[in-house]
Amino acid sequence: MKQPSLWHVLQPKWRTALQRLREERDRGGRGKIVILTLVGSVFWLAVFGVLYRILKYFRGVEDLGPLFAGKLLGLALLSFISILVLSNVITALSSFFLAKDLDLLVSAPVDWLRLYLAKLGETLLHSSWMVALMAVPILAAYGVIYRGGILFIPYAVLVVVPLLLLPAVVGTAVTLILVNIFPARRTRDLLSIIAIGAAGGVILLFRIIRPEQLARPEGFRNLLDFITVLRTPTSPFLPSEWATKAIMGYLRHDLDPLPLVLLWTTAAAFVTLGALLHRGLFPQGFTKAQEGAERFIRGGFWRWTVGGLLKPLPVAKREFVLKDVRLFFRDTTQWSQLILLAVLVVVYVFNIQALPLHRGEPVGFFYVTLVSFLNLGLAGFVLASIAARFVFPAVSLEGRQMWLLRSSPLDLRALLWSKYWVGTIPLLILALLLTGITNVLLQVAPFMMIVSMTAMFALTLAISAMALAFGAVYPQFETENAAQIPTSFGGLVFMMATIALLAAVTLSLWQAVYTYVRAVYDGRPVVIDAWMIGWFVVAAALCAAATVIPLRLALRKMESFEF
Amino acid sequence: MIRLENLTKNYGSFVAVDDISLHVPRGVLYGCLGPNGAGKTTTLRMIAGILRPTQGRVLLGGDDVHVNPLSAKMRLGFIPDRPFVYDKLTGVEFLRFVAGLYGQEGDSVERRIAELLEVFELTSWQNELIEAYSHGMRQKLIISSALIHRPECIVVDEPMVGLDPKAARLLKDIFRQFVDKGGTVLMSTHTLEVAEAMCDQIAIIQHGKVVAAGTVADVRRDHQAGNASLEELFLKLTGGAHVRALVEVLGG
Numbered sequence: 111m112k113q114p115s116l117w118h119v120l121q122p123k124w125r126t127a128l129q130r131l132r133e134e135r136d137r138g139g140r141g142k143i144v145i146l147t148l149v150g151s152v153f154w155l156a157v158f159g160v161l162y163r164i165l166k167y168f169r170g171v172e173d174l175g176p177l178f179a180g181k182l183l184g185l186a187l188l189s190f191i192s193i194l195v196l197s198n199v200i201t202a203l204s205s206f207f208l209a210k211d212l213d214l215l216v217s218a219p220v221d222w223l224r225l226y227l228a229k230l231g232e233t234l235l236h237s238s239w240m241v242a243l244m245a246v247p248i249l250a251a252y253g254v255i256y257r258g259g260i261l262f263i264p265y266a267v268l269v270v271v272p273l274l275l276l277p278a279v280v281g282t283a284v285t286l287i288l289v290n291i292f293p294a295r296r297t298r299d300l301l302s303i304i305a306i307g308a309a310g311g312v313i314l315l316f317r318i319i320r321p322e323q324l325a326r327p328e329g330f331r332n333l334l335d336f337i338t339v340l341r342t343p344t345s346p347f348l349p350s351e352w353a354t355k356a357i358m359g360y361l362r363h364d365l366d367p368l369p370l371v372l373l374w375t376t377a378a379a380f381v382t383l384g385a386l387l388h389r390g391l392f393p394q395g396f397t398k399a400q401e402g403a404e405r406f407i408r409g410g411f412w413r414w415t416v417g418g419l420l421k422p423l424p425v426a427k428r429e430f431v432l433k434d435v436r437l438f439f440r441d442t443t444q445w446s447q448l449i450l451l452a453v454l455v456v457v458y459v460f461n462i463q464a465l466p467l468h469r470g471e472p473v474g475f476f477y478v479t480l481v482s483f484l485n486l487g488l489a490g491f492v493l494a495s496i497a498a499r500f501v502f503p504a505v506s507l508e509g510r511q512m513w514l515l516r517s518s519p520l521d522l523r524a525l526l527w528s529k530y531w532v533g534t535i536p537l538l539i540l541a542l543l544l545t546g547i548t549n550v551l552l553q554v555a556p557f558m559m560i561v562s563m564t565a566m567f568a569l570t571l572a573i574s575a576m577a578l579a580f581g582a583v584y585p586q587f588e589t590e591n592a593a594q595i596p597t598s599f600g601g602l603v604f605m606m607a608t609i610a611l612l613a614a615v616t617l618s619l620w621q622a623v624y625t626y627v628r629a630v631y632d633g634r635p636v637v638i639d640a641w642m643i644g645w646f647v648v649a650a651a652l653c654a655a656a657t658v659i660p661l662r663l664a665l666r667k668m669e670s671f672e673f
Numbered sequence: 674m675i676r677l678e679n680l681t682k683n684y685g686s687f688v689a690v691d692d693i694s695l696h697v698p699r700g701v702l703y704g705c706l707g708p709n710g711a712g713k714t715t716t717l718r719m720i721a722g723i724l725r726p727t728q729g730r731v732l733l734g735g736d737d738v739h740v741n742p743l744s745a746k747m748r749l750g751f752i753p754d755r756p757f758v759y760d761k762l763t764g765v766e767f768l769r770f771v772a773g774l775y776g777q778e779g780d781s782v783e784r785r786i787a788e789l790l791e792v793f794e795l796t797s798w799q800n801e802l803i804e805a806y807s808h809g810m811r812q813k814l815i816i817s818s819a820l821i822h823r824p825e826c827i828v829v830d831e832p833m834v835g836l837d838p839k840a841a842r843l844l845k846d847i848f849r850q851f852v853d854k855g856g857t858v859l860m861s862t863h864t865l866e867v868a869e870a871m872c873d874q875i876a877i878i879q880h881g882k883v884v885a886a887g888t889v890a891d892v893r894r895d896h897q898a899g900n901a902s903l904e905e906l907f908l909k910l911t912g913g914a915h916v917r918a919l920v921e922v923l924g925g
Contacts, residue, residue, distance in 0.1 A: 429773025433762065440761035440802070510757040514818075517721035517751035518774040519743040672724050 113221055119228040122211055134599075142599055149602060154247045161251035169255055179252070180358045186248055187350035190241050191277050197237040198281020199288075200593075205233045206282065206392070207289055207399040216396060226388040230381070234278040245270055249357070256361035269356050269370065272377035276349050279377075279384040286387060289395040349373060412436050426520055430528040437507075438532075444500070444592055451496060455544065458492065462548045475555075479627050482554040486562050487616045489544050490569050493537060494577075494608040501533035501577035502604060503595035505668065509587025512671060522668050526578070526661065534574040541570040557626055557636065565619055565649065572656035573608055579660030580604035582667045611656050618649040674699040674826050674857040675720060679729035682715050682881075689715045691881035692729070697826075697859050697874075702852045704872030705861040708911050712881035713861040714754060717830050720859070721751040734825060747775065750819030752829040756811035760804035764795055764814055767803060768821055775822035782821070789817040792847075793840065808835040816844065826857035833864055845871055869903040879911050 134142065164182070168175040206212075206229050215225060249270075253262040345351060349372075356369040410417075416435050420428040438444050462485065508515065508525075515525060545566045549559050584600020595601070622645040629636045675697040682690040690712040697703040707713050718724040720731050722738045722745070731738040736745035758767060765786060772782045790796045793813040803811065812835045819827055827848070833841045848858050848871065862868050868875055869889065876886040885892045889903055898906050 425773045425776055425778040429770045429778075433759065433766075433770050436766065437759060437761045511759060513718075513721070513723050513751070513753045513757065514771065515774070516723040517746060517749065518771070519746040519776075520774045521743065670725075 113224055116224060116228050116231065119215065119220060119224055120232060123232060146599065146602070149606065150243075157244070158247035158251050161248055162255065165251055165255040176358065176362060179256075180354055183248075183252065183357060184351055184354040187273065187353050188348060190245065191273065191348075191350050194238060194241055194274065194277035195281050195284075197241075198233055198278045199284050200281075201237040202229075202233045202282040202285040203289070205229050205236065206285065207396060212396070222389050222392065223385055226385050226392070230278060230282055230384070233282055234274060237281070238274045238278065242270065242274060252357065252361060258361050262360065265360055266357065269353050269373065272373040273349055273353050275377045276373075276380055279380040283384050283387050286391050286395055289399060290391050349376065412439075424524075427524050427528055430520070430525060431532055434504075434528065434532045441592070454492075455540070458544070459547055459551070463551045475630060476627055478552055478554055479558055479623065482549055482552050482558050482562060483616070483620065483623060485548050485552070486545070486565060486619075487612055489541065489548070489566065490573070490612045490616075491609070492544070493541050493570060494573050494605060494612070496540070497533070497537060497573050497577035497608075498596040498601055498604055499593070501529075501537070501574050502581040502601055503586070503592040504529045504533060504578055505582040505664070506586045506589065506595050507592055509585065512587075516671075522665060526665055526668065530574065530578055530661065533578060534571065537574050538567065538570050541566045555630075558623070561619065561623060565615065568650060568653035569612070569615060572611060572653045575657040575660045576608055576611070577604060579664035579667075580607065582664040585671075611652065615649045615652050618645050618652065621645040622649075674701075674734055675703075675828075675859055676732040677716070677720070677729065678732070680716065680719060680726050680731065681728040682712075682719060682724065683727045688881055690719070690726075693878070693881070693883055694729075695876055695883060695886065697857055699825075699857050700852055700855050701873045702848060702858045702871055703860070704868040704875040705859065705878060706863075706865070706868055706875055706907060707861075707878035709863075711878045711911075713878055714830055715881075716878070717751075717828050717859070717861055718753075720828050721749065722746055723751075747822075748825040750822070750824035750827045752815055752819045752827065752832060754830040754834060756808065756815050756835070758803050758811060758815065761802055763800050763802055764790065764806070765799040767814060768818055771818040772821050777822055785821055785823075786817075789820060792843070793817055809837055809840065812836055813840060820847075824856070826859065827851065829858065829860040831862060832860055833862065833867055865902075865904045865907055875903075877907060877910050884910050 165179055168178045168182075171178070215228075249262075249266045252258070253266070258265075352369040352372045355366065356373065359366045359369065412432055412435055417428065417432050420431055423431075542563060545562050546559075549562060554562070580600050580603060581595070584598060584603065586595045586598050586600070589595050589598075596604075622642040625639070625642050626636055675695075677693050677695040680690055680693045680695075681688070693712075693716060705713050705716065715724060719726050720733070720738065722731075722742050725739060730740075731745075733745040734748045736748075738745045759770075762770065768786045768789065769778075769782065772778065772786070787796070790799050793816065795810065795813060795817070798806065798810065803814065806814065816829075816832070819829070832844055832848075836844065845867075848860075852858055852873075860872075872889075874886070874888050875892065876883050877892070878884070885896060885906075887895070889906075892906060893899065893901060896906065896910065898909060901909070
């Protein structure tokens with residue numbers, strides 16, 4: 111029997127994607143495209159600009175310059191493949207085992223190799239597009255600085271393609287093995303392994319990179335040791351190292367075909383091995399994925415704990431909050447990311463602690479206050495990202511069940527209220543802990559502690575409201591995976607709006623804080639005058655408006671939903 | 674009990690429901706019949722308050738569903754055709770959640786949940802996540818959820834889809850008892866035997882309009898159909914030529 115082409119097997123996917131694009135174009139008009147192009151261009155230009163400056167500086171340093179440039183590229187590519195392996199493991203779980211088209215494909219007379227290649231392609235595309243786009247300005251900066259010429263473009267593509275393919279095969283193979291051990295739907299165990307693995311990976315990556323050594327050449331015994339470290343590859347067996355060698359070799363007109371050959375032959379060998387593994391393990395894994403749906407839930411942990419705490423609330427609100435909490439902790443795609451989040455928070459706090467502010471000679475009060483102030487903006491950005499991931503999808507996730515909520519006498523305000531507080535309370539705890547701990551580490555003055563804690567409190571209320579509202583204004587009812595919802599256009603608009611709010615609030619607060627810093631610097635007593643109070647009021651008003659207006663808009667939008 | 678007044682729903686230039694006026698009295702089991710795409714589901718979803726009408730209004734026991742939604746919806750139990758529920762809740766948690774939406778809790782709700790799970794033979798599944806339920810079991814759970822707050826009227830879209838014969842029979846009996854005790858049921862169905870056996874009154878909808886309404890006898894009389902079966906009547910009113918063409922194609 112003649113087998114269908116890979117293109118044909120993937121037809122429903124790409125046709126759906128095309129149709130979505132058409133619908134987006136019809137619905138959003140040109141505004142969306144303009145905003146997306148603008149944001150994308152600004153981001154690309156920023157990455158290109160920063161790297162251009164760094165590389166230009168490196169280029170000016172004789173002998174050491176190219177070594178630095180190569181090391182930097184190696185680190186970037188190593189980070190890319192680490193992210194890609196994790197992203198492929200998660201994407202492969204849904205494309206190989208949980209996707210809706212699998213029943214049709216597996217029951218059709220499509221051979222195993224075609225199924226593998228089609229699904230591998232789908233996994234690769236879904237998990238790698240963002241990294242591939244990110245690589246463009248980075249490689250462009252290298253190409254421009256080292257005058258790679260127009261031929262550098264196809265050469266870079268030739269290097270990057272196997273670099274994307276390798277993590278896709280590895281990620282898919284890891285998922286295949288894990289699903290054979292744990293059923294795909296009972297992924298709590300599976301994803302916790304992945305998440306812990308990722309956390310370990312991040313720490314490992316930090317150890318491999320040893321960035322602090324490169325930043326402090328004085329820490330080496332002599333220049334020779336420093337150059338030796340720079341010359342030594344991070345690991346000769348890492349594909350990122352081969353890709354770095356291939357690219358730097360081309361750019362320095364010292365072309366060695368071996369790294370490129372290594373990349374392509376390894377990729378080919380990996381695809382072959384991956385296909386063989388798929389032939390052996392996929393049928394059993396896919397069967398297990400069907401069987402693993404049941405889970406018997408005994409007892410009423412949430413009912414007795416959260417339910418008990420919420421006893422004073424009306425029953426509808428209480429049951430709604432309970433339902434949201436249960437769904438969150440039973441959905442592995444949701445809670446598993448908390449582990450990564452915890453790792454990121456630890457790294458953030460660690461970085462603050464590692465700042466050389468309180469070592470040796472006393473550092474100026476001005477710098478401590480400045481860092482504490484910048485910390486406010488940065489922590490706000492961290493919170494916005496967390497809100498985008500956990501609060502933004504809240505309304506979208508109700509989509510398929512909206513028939514029940516709309517046909518019941520539940521007041522939409524109660525629904526919005528529950529969603530808001532379920533998202534806001536954990537966010538508030540995290541925000542205040544993060545700001546409090548970092549301020550203690552920075553040894554800030556009580557004035558700054560009060561200002562930053564209060565500001566963070568108000569900002570969190572606003573950020574959470576905006577996340578919920580933008581999620582309601584740009585809902586994604588068809589997306590079942592909560593992690594994909596914030597990557598939509600609405601998620602982007604939310605992040606832009608939040609950054610604008612953070613900028614406005616920190617700028618207003620800076621006016622007040624600057625008066626305080628000035629007084630301390632001049633040795634004058636700090637007087638909280640009308641000027642300071644005025645700017646505090648402006649900041650508070652901004653936060654209040656950013657809380658109330660979005661929630662009202664969200665309510666109006668939800669009232670107009672039709673299903 | 675249910676009154677539709679000049680109900681219209683447009684999707685862009687497409688008119689899905691076209692100026693429907695209908696009255697379903699208390700204590701009646703009313704069937705809404707029509708071919709695919711006739712506008713039955715859209716009408717039912719407007720009655721349940723899920724869709725907003727472009728024009729006209731829906732009254733449930735005197736309350737406009739879109740003006741006084743909370744008091745109107747307290748009277749209603751809605752059963753959709755597609756059983757989308759929260760996969761990560763257990764059956765009992767889902768029923769408790771729905772009872773909460775109607776402001777009900779406590780021992781009486783727990784007793785009612787146990788009773789409904791027993792009737793629909795879901796007791797042994799009550800602590801399983803709904804993601805493990807079959808289509809029919811989900812449908813039974815949704816029917817239980819529509820009954821949990823003891824509604825005055827039930828609006829149900831294709832009630833028999835996915836149910837095994839035993840459950841289908843059980844549902845018929847439940848609806849009949851519900852109506853006999855003064856409740857009201859408005860259901861849409863494709864299964865004409867079900868409509869003929871169960872419904873006190875019917876409305877046949879085509880292209881978003883009511884083309885016939887009343888008891889089966891009324892409709893026969895109004896359309897001079899003699900002793901024709903409901904199926905023949907339905908085909909006559911909705912274009913049986915398509916069916917004959919289909920039979921010819923399938924027959925060879």
